[in-house]
Amino acid sequence: MPRSIFEADHEDFRQTVRKFVQSHVMPNYARYCEQRLIDRELWLAAGELGLLGLHVPEAYGGSEAGDWRFTAVVLEELSSFSSGLSSSFGIHCDIVAPYLCELTTPEQKQRWLPGFASGELISAIAMTEPSGGSDLANLRTSAMRTDDGWILNGSKTFITNGSRADLVVVAARTGVGRPSQCISLFVVERDTPGLTRGQKLDKVGQEESDTAELFFDDAVVPLDNLIGEPGRGFPHMMERLTQERLNCAVSNLAHAQSVFDQTLAYVKSRKAFGSPIGSFQHNRFTMAEMATSLDVTRSFLHDCVMAHVEGELTNVQAAKAKWWSAQVQNEVLDHCVQLFGGYGYMRETPVARAWLDGRVSKIWAGTNEIMKELVGRDLGL
Numbered sequence: 001m002p003r004s005i006f007e008a009d010h011e012d013f014r015q016t017v018r019k020f021v022q023s024h025v026m027p028n029y030a031r032y033c034e035q036r037l038i039d040r041e042l043w044l045a046a047g048e049l050g051l052l053g054l055h056v057p058e059a060y061g062g063s064e065a066g067d068w069r070f071t072a073v074v075l076e077e078l079s080s081f082s083s084g085l086s087s088s089f090g091i092h093c094d095i096v097a098p099y100l101c102e103l104t105t106p107e108q109k110q111r112w113l114p115g116f117a118s119g120e121l122i123s124a125i126a127m128t129e130p131s132g133g134s135d136l137a138n139l140r141t142s143a144m145r146t147d148d149g150w151i152l153n154g155s156k157t158f159i160t161n162g163s164r165a166d167l168v169v170v171a172a173r174t175g176v177g178r179p180s181q182c183i184s185l186f187v188v189e190r191d192t193p194g195l196t197r198g199q200k201l202d203k204v205g206q207e208e209s210d211t212a213e214l215f216f217d218d219a220v221v222p223l224d225n226l227i228g229e230p231g232r233g234f235p236h237m238m239e240r241l242t243q244e245r246l247n248c249a250v251s252n253l254a255h256a257q258s259v260f261d262q263t264l265a266y267v268k269s270r271k272a273f274g275s276p277i278g279s280f281q282h283n284r285f286t287m288a289e290m291a292t293s294l295d296v297t298r299s300f301l302h303d304c305v306m307a308h309v310e311g312e313l314t315n316v317q318a319a320k321a322k323w324w325s326a327q328v329q330n331e332v333l334d335h336c337v338q339l340f341g342g343y344g345y346m347r348e349t350p351v352a353r354a355w356l357d358g359r360v361s362k363i364w365a366g367t368n369e370i371m372k373e374l375v376g377r378d379l380g381l
């Protein structure tokens with residue numbers, strides 16, 4: 001299907017991202033998985049090519065693209081090769097970026113954005129806690145104001161880029177009362193006294209992206225590391241979750257499409273009973289159903305991307321896009337594993353890896369159930 005929403009500039013940029021994946025990622029990918037960490041050099045290379053600073057104003061070293069389709073291109077190209085890579089980079093350049101670009105003072109921008117855009121400062125965002133992620137309003141990490149700074153206590157878990165991050169946007173409770181008035185956001189820097197990091201968590205997939213626990217034990221955060229309006233952290237997060245969910249949806253679809261394409265080639269070449277396995281009616285229908293699902297999903301997603309470019313994407317549209325694309329992605333991945341037979345169950349086969357990598361899309365950034373809650377509430381239910 002033609003990529004009707006992308007123009008010549010986006011397609012030129014796509015070639016840059018594709019070359020980045022081929023020349024910088026592919027040769028080192030096995031090692032990233034083994035060490036469960038992406039090399040810092042890869043972040044610097046991405047920064048050099050302008051992949052990290054799409055949201056960052058030019059005055060602070062970014063390219064200030066002002067058109068979210070460039071971000072969609074980055075996500076599509078990274079997810080087509082590895083959803084873990086897309087997650088690590090996506091958290092930095094698309095999820096954290098709006099916090100650092102929109103909620104900061106000029107002095108804070110000057111401190112953080114140039115390094116953020118160049119890849120010298122890797123970032124993470126820490127909302128989820130061991131006691132729960134879906135019910136964000138009930139987070140327990142606290143921040144108490146003193147003359148020497150904010151004193152943070154508590155812990156966060158499942159934090160993407162957590163073991164490596166130089167800057168972590170942390171949500172903490174700064175008062176009592178309604179969530180919309182008593183949660184604030186802080187940028188916690190690498191060497192903050194009282195910040196410790198747990199072991200990298202042992203995930204079933206996405207080995208290359210590091211995911212860690214963070215502990216705050218009387219961690220002293222400078223007063224001027226608070227970002228946004230004090231006490232308004234919860235609405236600040238809610239406003240930015242729309243983009244985060246669209247980000248997930250775009251990645252989900254690109255990941256599924258890439259695995260589908262690999263499977264199409266396989267079912268044409270693999271033979272059983274003297275015929276290509278794709279020629280059996282059951283498998284032909286399975287492929288036809290997947291092709292249809294992917295195209296229909298793309299159509300809705302492209303509408304969502306364009307709505308976002310125009311500043312009109314709603315929280316509910318983004319929730320629909322996220323849960324639906326995750327569902328389609330997981331159905332496609334499962335069918336593809338089946339079509340690869342025994343090879344589909346071997347870690348060395350990309351489709352097996354993709355199956356393990358993709359499962360989390362129904363869980364993170366708001367589970368499918370929570371997305372359906374948002375859609376259901378919008379229906380007045």
Ligand SMILES: Cc1cc2nc3c(=O)[nH]c(=O)nc-3n(C[C@H](O)[C@H](O)[C@H](O)COP(=O)(O)OP(=O)(O)OC[C@H]3O[C@@H](n4cnc5c(N)ncnc54)[C@H](O)[C@@H]3O)c2cc1C
Pocket residue numbers: 091124125126127128131132133134135157158159160161203211360363364365366367368369370373
């Ligand atoms: C690999 C990975 C990376 C992640 N990266 C980050 C990150 O960078 N930063 C960050 O802050 N978080 C991150 N997360 C956390 C993620 O967003 C949470 O795991 C997610 O929001 C779910 O929270 P939970 O795990 O505490 O599940 P819970 O909230 O305990 O939910 C458990 C189950 O109960 C269901 N449930 C809960 N409430 C309802 C309800 N009202 N109705 C119906 N069902 C419900 C959920 O859908 C789920 O199935 C990451 C998670 C993973 C796995």
